[in-house]
Amino acid sequence: MTLEPVHIKEIHDMVERIDTCLKGDDLDDGTDNVSSILDMLKELNYNGKTVLRSIGPVKRGRVSIEKMIQADDPFDTSYSCDSGSTTAKTFDNGLYVDFCHCAMASTPTDLDIHSMRTIVAATYIDSKKISVSTGDKWESFDSGTSRKKIINIQAGLLKKKANDMVHDIALYLCESEHILQMLERMEDDGFFIMDGPIYPKRLMYWMVVESDDVKIRDDPHCKKILQNYIDIMDHHLKKQKALVGFVKNPEDMQVMQTLKKQEIDIDLPWMLDAQFFKNALFLEKAGVKRRDANKYITYTNWFMQPNQFYEKMLNTTYPLFEGIKHQFPAEDYSLTFFMVYVPKMNAIFKVEAPYGLVKNDEMRWQLTRKVLYDIALNGIPKTLSKADSVAKIQLSERKQIINRFRNSRIDTSYNDIRWGETDER
Structure with a gap:
């Protein structure tokens, strides 16, 4: 059941009372300073x-x-760089992972610049017995126009804020590496x-x-x-x-x-x-x-x-x-x-x-x-919007990526079931 008219009326009354408080002389004096x-x-x-x-x-x-x-x-x-992300996902086995996909756009449009991509998968699992296969070097794909890399954050470094840190490391490594690769093309x-x-x-x-x-x-x-x-x-x-x-x-x-x-x-x-x-x-x-x-x-x-x-x-x-x-x-x-x-x-x-x-x-x-x-x-700015559209990972694509995990089940909470996910990244 949503709000009834009687509820809306009372909330409107509360709004009026709050808003009236913000109309007084004291506030005007503050903003005049x-x-x-x-x-x-x-x-x-x-x-x-x-x-x-x-x-x-x-x-x-x-x-x-x-x-x-x-x-x-x-x-x-003009040039702009942006990235899309799956956002950090947690699995039942303790794995945290975030995929970040970075692209650059230009105005006027340069399709060669648009086609070059960098993808980073950052992982973290608080176990010394489980190791994620990473590799020291970048792997190229799409006829050499793009590259990818898996990185693993050392076990024991994150007792809190694992989602935030896995996301930030994936994001900033991906973006900074892509910008460095593109510097001479600008x-x-x-x-x-x-x-x-x-x-x-x-x-x-x-x-x-x-x-x-x-x-x-x-x-x-x-x-x-x-x-x-x-x-x-x-x-x-x-x-x-x-x-x-x-x-x-x-x-x-x-x-x-x-x-x-x-x-x-x-x-x-x-x-x-x-x-x-x-x-x-x-x-x-x-x-x-x-x-x-x-x-x-x-x-x-x-x-x-x-x-x-x-x-x-x-x-x-x-x-x-x-x-x-x-x-x-x-x-x-x-x-x-x-x-x-x-x-x-x-x-x-x-x-x-x-x-x-x-x-x-x-x-x-x-x-x-x-x-x-x-x-x-x-x-x-137009070039910024273009980079966002090129780099963005759509909701359907994020789900498809996560669903590819066969040996790991996504760690869901009741809020995930109730609210789901929005297509805003």
Whole structure:
């Protein structure tokens, strides 16, 4: 039985009461302080360390979608890499496995680039008696255009979060290996857009955290992934080739958490950084009427987040990072970003790049302009959507892959039976 009219009526009443609370003067006062908060982002420090620093003045800009569409594409050729996954599956015998399939797309379309694929199967089983046949070398197929590899995570490294870690290792090894293989096929004056962050953040977090439950820092595949991403950045920094990461669902909280730790007389109702930036870029605050909002895109300047990720790793003597090679000063690997708000989608995106690229004023402007052009033209950049469609593993295909296991039965729960699986990856 679904909700009856009486239930809907009462829920509507609850909605009205909650919504009324969010209409008061206190909330308005908080959002009116956006400019003051933005001023603090010129250089945000905590405990003697810089958490965020503005590259150039802190500003909010807006562009007309119509004018952007009529402008010239800043880059004649675009490339994007994406991957599809079965997601990590668990079997009754203790096996965890995830298949990741990676492809690259280009605009204009290059069928030779589209046809090249990389497939990684990551496995884990917490038993020293059972070994998975892997092999050290890549195996080629499809007339040499594609390659595949099975990897096994050492038993005993994962007491918790096995699904997450098996998935991340499969995903980031597959994507980074495919990008490395394709680097010389991308034109030097082209534009490369990665799907998501430019660094494997969750994997990196668990590699540096001292944990007896998640010890992937001892897994050689993870160190290989770190080196792969440095090699990708080195290639683009050396040739000054355009590269960004397009984050569709930014979940970072560092800016808001840092501001909340400081003694400031400003109410901060936002948990996520994206919530604040979305509010800061809301067009009505810039004097644009709601009926005209869909005609514009708003965006921030670029920001730098120093002392994080590879910059921090490359400056440390921690044994995990011994032997990892890099060609440029550690600061060049720092994460930088700007935020873009699209009113007609009511969506905010985070666009990342390494500092070694965006410290060049001309390159920084070219990256900004290209992203704004692509969003104005298609919402989600066209090449990114093409890569997603090429790499995606459909639900029917995922089921077919898992059903090929003859000696292992999928470990199902009641929720799996009740809700099933959706075709969203």
